[in-house]
Amino acid sequence: MIWFKNASIAIARMEKRAKWWWEIDPWLFWSVMVLLLFGIVMVFSASMTTGLYAYGDAFYFFQRHLFGIVLGLITGVITSFFPLSRLREQSKLLLLFTLVLLVLVFVPGVGRQGAGVNRWINLGVFNFQPSEMAKLVIVLYMADALAAHQDRVEDFWRGVVPFFILVGIICLLVLIEPNLGTATFLLLLTFVMLFLGGGKVLHLLLVWVILMPTGLFLVLVRGKEYWKDRFVAFLDPWKDPLGKGFHILQSLIALGSGGLWGRGLGESRQKFFFLPDRHTDFIYAIVGEELGLLGTLSLVVLLGIILWRGWKIALEARDEFQCLVAMGIVAMMILQAFVNMGAVLRLFPITGITFPLLSYGNSSLLVLMASIGILFNIARNRRETENQ
Secondary structure (H helix, E strand, C coil): CHHHHHHHHHHHHHHHHHCHHHHCCHHHHHHHHHHHHHHHHHHHHHHHHHHHHHHCCCCHHHHHHHHHHHHHHHHHHHHHHCCHHHHHHCHHHHHHHHHHHHHHCCCECCEEEECCEEEEEECCCCEECHHHHHHHHHHHHHHHHHHHCHHHCCCHHHHHHHHHHHHHHHHHHHHHCCCHHHHHHHHHHHHHHHHHCCCCHHHHHHHHHHHHHHHHHHHHHHCCHHHHHHHHHHHCHHHCCCCCCHHHHHHHHHHHHHCCCCCCCCCCCCCCCCCCCCCCCCHHHHHHHHHHHHHHHHHHHHHHHHHHHHHHHHHCCCCHHHHHHHHHHHHHHHHHHHHHHHHHCCCCCCCCCCCCCCCCCHHHHHHHHHHHHHHHHHHHHHHHHHHC
């Protein structure tokens, strides 16, 4: 009898998992899948020259990118079933765990140093970047805090300042790595979460007015030399076209030479050691060169669908926490893409922020797929509520 009861429970669980496709959002699912497939093709095209030159293998980055996608898909499926109530309960613990990881990157034997920076933890199969995890964890923690203490959100000292102090500690650790782009992104994400959570615009503008001169002083006076170089290159890249302005000028050349239709898939000329970071920070420029304006606009359309469906999921969420998490995840993805495209198009200084789901980078893929899995989870919870 006990065996029969256990078997019935197991069958019920299998049926529930079999309905996974019907309970998530198909529009969001296919947009993510197309973006991932697009990324596979473009990472191979953009990285083959670097892989062949540096490692003697044109498939070097392609194989690692596939591994990251598989790992990300597994993680996404897990988070799509993980109980959201438990995720909320563990948000503070996840924040503490992230802080520990950000400290561990500086510990010899645990952290991995590359090109003079400490950004990774060596996990054996790949190097994990805790600052990428910080993006999702900030969304989860702030969604929990904002939903639990809505009465404090409109108070500057109780509802705004504590968040910036906490995120400031995280940003300080990220800056020490050093990683100015991600630290700035985390601050922007905090602004967005507070705005979505009901924070007063005047309070946020006040913080912005305080942080802006501080940031400029850090970049231009006390920061790393290459931070200043990036800012100067943003203002006038033609002043030093073979030095400080080289990155952005080669990016603009790639986009301009693609025209409307592009040179053709795999036919990029800038990837032959003209455009740096072509499979990571500047993959959008390679898309523009090989697939033209239509290729870059296709990516914008996919992002638009993700924004539309993610926002719909948020508005139909079961409670305030799930709504804020969904909005935060969508904002995180769109903001990351916007910052990346802005740097490629010389709308912003170069930040080192990659294009979500398109660029090479296993840490980013893992965190983004976990985030999308949570979005699917919120969509499933909404469907379950409708069917009750």
